[in-house]
Amino acid sequence: MPKNVAHARFERYSLIAQQFGARTVMFQQAAARLLDLNVTQLECLQLIRHLGPITASDLAREIGITQASMSVVVGRLIERRLVSRNRSSDDKRRRLLQLTEGTAAFVDAVYDRHVARMKAIIDAITETELDSALSFMQILEKEMRTTAIEMNKSAGDMGNDPLF
Template sequence: MSAEASADDRRRKRRLAVSVRESMRELSIQLALLNHQVGQRLDMRDVDLDCLDLISRHGPLGASALARLAGLHPATMTGVLDRLEKGGWIVRERSPEDRRAIVVRAAKERGAEIYQLYSGMNGSMEELLGGYSETELSVIADFLARARDAGVTATDELARD
């Protein structure tokens, strides 16, 4: 391969990498806007919806563990949990492991409301992903997991500063 062809390959790869990063930023904005619309429909703050998602995926959780996952101050988390409980989105209960501890879990009966609001996006994603081969989906899943890990690292670094 000539030096000129190699330089062209590097330029194309750089342009593609820039395109991927720009698309990730645009996707991040679109997902934030979608989540904001869902939150408005449910009369819920963005941070409350984020915490409810964490509880749904990782719960039941103690308030301190949730605060760490969400990157929030424990006092802020108390307000979030109070609003979510008042809205019927979570339930506070005794931990089965330590009866003195309180954990929160998502209220199952409210999940259908959220699922319905995300049904358009979920349907679009099913259709989109259906167009990829198993090998391509594996590459996409790997990329997204690595991108998430990079985000966790960057967030942790900023939190330490």
């Protein structure tokens, strides 16, 4: 592929990706505000839901913040009774975070209108289009996770712990 074609393709991607990223941040901030949470707390709830039960240290590593910062986030989620910390049945030294009963429904309620609109969009595209979009999103998710962890480590190396 000629260099100018590859550059043009990347530029097309870059513009949409920047717009999508900005809208995603604004979307998550709005959702967090409705739940009286900050974005980090909301994202932790989502990760615990999808990856959990999980230790606080594994969750901190997953999002790239220090264990001290994660301790503050988890403490607030436990105070709100959105998360519980229980001993692992496999290893009594490990304490696992999991959502408390009702937390998933509490969070999901904020997204009801968005989910309805997304279902309509998905119904309007072909299975091939959906498969392509989802495949690309999975690739992007892995790349963004890696980059976010690297960036948070660099920020931590400079003494800037990203607690929000």
